[in-house]
Amino acid sequence: MDAEAAVLSIDPSSASRMSPMSHQSYGPLVGVPRILGILQRHNVKATFFVPGYTAHRYPQVVRSIAEAGHEVAHHSYFHENTIGMDPKTEADMLDLGLKALQEVAGVRPVGYRAPMWELNYHTPGLLEERGFLYDSSLMDSDQPYRLAVDDKEDKGPERSLIEIPVSWELDDWEQYAFLPGLIGSGVIESPAKALEMWTLALEAMHRLGACFVLTCHPFLSGRPARAEALERLLERMMSLPGLWVTTLAEVARHTASLNLAARTCPQPRMPEGAYWVPRS
Template identity: 60%
Template sequence: MTMRPAEPVSWPHGKRAAASFTFDVDAESALLGVDTALAGRMSVMSHQAYGPLVGVPRILALLARHDVRATFFVPGYTAVRHPDVVRAIADAGHEIAHHGYLHEVLTGMTPEQESVVIDRGIEALAAVTGTAPAGFRAPMWELNWHTPKLLAERGFLYDTSLMDADHPYELAVTGGGQLVEIPIQWALDDWEQYCYIPDFSGSGLIESPRKAAEIWRLEFEGLRAAGGCFVLTNHPFLSGRPSRAAALEELVEYVASCSDVWLAPLHEIATHVRGLALAPRSIVRPDPAQF
């Protein structure tokens, strides 16, 4: 099967491009999904708890100052441990979307194992928000080839874990079903700029918020010129720190001021793309016989 690139899409109201600010509220689950023994490290757990306790309220306030609605990807365990924080996000008018249960890396899971993770996450989010999530982001952006089918079977509108396009598209789902894909990229993630956790993640080099904001603004301008969809991923335990939140707010203010850009939560972008009735496109798994 020949793969083809995603085609440019038309945006509402004659806008040139689209943009969305997204936040992964991983909290403690980012580490516990790797090794539950890390629960015994008090300082490490406090580092992660900063996100829901301090980072989320700060981010909600800065979004409110600019009347921007965002998408928050929440592991099910975060909803169980910090339900009031998740309710506050929803009550502020933001989208709550799925991000695993314990931020489990899905790679290598069987469909049956992965189904348990997805269903557990849906149940945890619905118990707090009252509704099932429409969107999915795989922890570490790692999908299995069977993941889209599992999502489509559960009625998800969209996924945002793949990196092969500048524009959203309808992803062909094995066995039928529909799933909008909204592409992301590593350059638009604050983890690479800010995250350092001893014996767990990071090189020890923590970048300046000025540098991070410069990278993100350049990526925004590039996608804006290409008519694409800018999706920034921030983590409240990282970008919720004061200097980083200040840099993020400058970017939010700038993007919101661009009259030719449609700024919206991801579920609204996905709903628009679904309405375009695009022909589904496939991503073809490499054939071992050709290696």
């Protein structure tokens, strides 16, 4: 539930542009209620990742999500760009987001997703220190796993959290995001194409027993034809034998109960003498 924060963090001056701001506010104002209706019709619970700034701006909407029994999870404070952010600043932003969700909805989230799925190698440690159960920002598996917080393989991981992987393939942003000069690919795909692509992924992942994590922005997927496509996808999900449709928190609790060994994701290091040309 990015709302305006996703655009303001790219270009703060867009705050003075009423029309792009209204494109973003469609999410909480129209998209979220419509998506809540779809979830209710199918008796399904979902996870809503909410930036703290959005929670402060739309407290009633965030409370309606929590009151309907859905999971409210952490998605930064201002949808800030975390690339290269130092640990202290990132920790402060995490704490601001925690405070906002507590103030608005009385929620202490167990899950985190980084803005634009951009984790720093120090981020898992900051999450673990704050008692988070899981993160959902990495892309290196079809299955949830236990992620070692310390990336030094020889040390033996003592601290860990659950990682629930995502993929760009399963994000509505690539299909629908269009705000000239601000965000998106400049292409608006048909909901029929998105539905076909996601259904193929769903069926293939179901055959593998994998974890299908779809990411939908309410200001995009909340539009009528897209919401209908989302409902068709949900119907297909519900028809697949043995498929568990649930929140990421429940997936994380299940994964934690398996007592898996923690995986390390060591940071690549440039080999000595390596030559590279910086991007201009």
